[in-house]
Every structure is written in C-alpha cells, then in structure tokens.
Amino acid sequence: MSTCKIKICGLTRIEDVQAAAQLGADALGFVFYPPSPRHLAIPQAAKLVSALPPFMTSVGLFVDAEPAVVRSVLQTVPLDLLQFHGDESPDYCQQFDRPYLKAVRVRPGLDLLAYAKAHRDARGLLLDAYVEGQPGGTGHQFDWQLIPKGLPLPVVLSGGLTPDNVADAVTQVKPWAVDVSSGVESAKGIKDAARIAAFINGVRNANV
Numbered sequence: 001m002s003t004c005k006i007k008i009c010g011l012t013r014i015e016d017v018q019a020a021a022q023l024g025a026d027a028l029g030f031v032f033y034p035p036s037p038r039h040l041a042i043p044q045a046a047k048l049v050s051a052l053p054p055f056m057t058s059v060g061l062f063v064d065a066e067p068a069v070v071r072s073v074l075q076t077v078p079l080d081l082l083q084f085h086g087d088e089s090p091d092y093c094q095q096f097d098r099p100y101l102k103a104v105r106v107r108p109g110l111d112l113l114a115y116a117k118a119h120r121d122a123r124g125l126l127l128d129a130y131v132e133g134q135p136g137g138t139g140h141q142f143d144w145q146l147i148p149k150g151l152p153l154p155v156v157l158s159g160g161l162t163p164d165n166v167a168d169a170v171t172q173v174k175p176w177a178v179d180v181s182s183g184v185e186s187a188k189g190i191k192d193a194a195r196i197a198a199f200i201n202g203v204r205n206a207n208v
C-alpha cells in the first residue's frame with residue numbers, strides 16, 4: 001500500500017471540499033487565477049478553506065500574480081501553503097514568508113535539476129504538463145521519463161492524472177505526492193466524489 005500524499009486541486013464547492021476530506025485527501029488546492037474556470041473570489045475561498053478539518057492542508061494557487069494580490073488573499077484566507085504556477089523567480093516566491101510549492105511544466109530540454117536547485121527553498125516541486133498558453137489544469141499528461149533521478153526536492157506529480165493511470169504513475173515515479181484536477185471532475189471546477197474515491201484507491205493500491 002502506498003502512503004503517497006494526495007492533493008485535489010481546483011475545488012469551488014463546499015460539498016466537494018467535504019467529500020474530498022472524508023475520502024482521505026491530504027491537501028486541497030484553491031485557484032486564484034481569474035482566467036481559470038476554477039478561479040475563486042476571496043469570500044468564496046475563505047468559506048471553503050474554513051470548512052477544512054484539522055490536519056488537512058489548504059493550498060492557494062497563483063500564476064504570476066502581483067504580490068499585492070497574493071497579500072490580499074492571505075489577509076482573509078488562511079492558506080497553509082502557496083503554489084506558484086507561473087514563471088515566478090525564487091525571490092518572488094520567498095517574499096511572502098509562507099511555505100510554497102513551485103510548479104514547473106515539464107518538456108524536453110528543460111533542465112529540471114538546475115530548476116530544482118534554483119528553487120531550493122520551495123517545500124516541493126510540482127511537475128505538470130506543458131501545454132502552450134495554458135498554465136495548468138489541462139488534463140494533459142507529460143512523459144514521466146523526463147523526470148531525472150535525484151531531484152533535491154520532494155516531487156508532487158501532476159498533469160493528466162486520473163483514477164485509471166494514477167497507480168501506474170505512483171509505481172513508476174514514486175513521487176512524494178500526486179495532484180489532480182480534471183481527472184476527478186464531471187465539469188470544470190465540479191468534482192465528482194466517485195472519481196475522487198477511485199483516484200484515492202488507485203494511489204493506495206499502487207505497487208511501491
């Protein structure tokens with residue numbers, strides 16, 4: 001049985017927060033990126049985050065946001081962890097004095113070891129698929145063979161994971177955690193409890 005951690009991203013409804021918590025997710029992601037169909041206004045996000053039970057991590061996701069925007073979210077929404085999903089520099093990421101994940105969209109030619117070393121203050125590296133013009137939440141998978149051995153940060157594997165492929169992903173990549181959005185949805189931003197349950201089962205049944 002795998003003890004890989006599980007983050008479900010892009011929740012917009014209280015019932016989905018409650019279902020993900022009851023089914024055993026470790027972390028939930030909330031999107032603060034206005035072009036995304038999963039984007040949350042601050043009051044809505046505050047309501048969702050305050051419904052989290054103890055010991056469950058709330059993650060706020062930003063894409064090249066103005067620092068003032070991140071600060072204004074942090075004033076009202078009690079986020080445990082930030083996730084920077086754009087081209088943010090290490091200096092940018094560190095300025096909020098909050099633990100953070102750095103997301104990177106993996107494609108051939110990218111030196112992931114150098115990238116991880118540059119972002120060594122991150123709590124982990126979230127590896128996502130590269131899709132032109134779409135920073136994340138695409139439902140696309142990338143080639144896991146592009147992940148080098150010996151990355152100096154915990155890996156959060158993401159990008160096109162589903163209940164059907166997540167056991168293979170965990171078995172092959174052995175990440176610290178997996179992250180999913182589209183693969184557990186019935187429509188963008190609307191999570192499906194049966195798919196979340198099947199996803200979590202897939203992680204737990206991985207052969208590691």
Ligand SMILES: O=C(O)c1ccccc1NCC(=O)[C@H](O)[C@H](O)COP(=O)(O)O
Nearest residue numbers: 009036135136137138139159160181182
């Ligand atoms: O979810 C979004 O709409 C989104 C928009 C812009 C940047 C990032 C976004 N999501 C980030 C996530 O952590 C997703 O879970 C990750 O990209 C994987 O998504 P998916 O392939 O749909 O599972």
